Amino acid sequence: MKVHIATDHAAFELKEFLVGALTEVGYEVVDHGATNYDETDDYPDFCILCAEAVVAEGALGIVLGGSGNGEQIAANKVLGVRAALANDVELAKLAREHNDANVISIGGRFTTNEEAWEIVQTFLLTPFSGGDRHLRRIQKVTDYETR
Numbered sequence: 001m002k003v004h005i006a007t008d009h010a011a012f013e014l015k016e017f018l019v020g021a022l023t024e025v026g027y028e029v030v031d032h033g034a035t036n037y038d039e040t041d042d043y044p045d046f047c048i049l050c051a052e053a054v055v056a057e058g059a060l061g062i063v064l065g066g067s068g069n070g071e072q073i074a075a076n077k078v079l080g081v082r083a084a085l086a087n088d089v090e091l092a093k094l095a096r097e098h099n100d101a102n103v104i105s106i107g108g109r110f111t112t113n114e115e116a117w118e119i120v121q122t123f124l125l126t127p128f129s130g131g132d133r134h135l136r137r138i139q140k141v142t143d144y145e146t147r
Helices: 009-024 043-057 069-076 089-099 113-125 132-145
Strands: 002-007 028-031 060-065 083-085 103-107
Touching: 002 009, 002 043, 009 028, 009 060, 009 103, 009 113, 043 060, 043 069, 043 103, 060 069, 060 113, 069 083, 069 103, 083 089, 089 113, 089 132, 103 113
Parallel strands: 002 028, 002 060, 060 103, 083 103
Antiparallel strands: none
């Protein structure tokens, strides 16, 4: 499975950890940056590229930052992205099961490497439930965004 990932400086070390962990267990990881630590970089430059690739390929993505909030907002500006902020396993699971989220956002300043790895694994391995109420709600959001 291909997984797209992006961050700015605020979660650069966490991204590097996750790229290694994902690669080690067999995921094909596409790193949209940052490729080096630069405290003056801006998360939209990386997160939007990641989100665009997720939509283009029908893949899943991970955006990281200090809080995860701005990164989630940036990713959600891309038509077709359903990015969810999830700083714990239960939120990651519900994002996939109920919202069919295709991007997860994690705050590196609030999450350890080990916690983030559990969150990411849960996100990637949890299928969408396909429940009627969830499909109906997702369709309403899609209808709105495509008007």
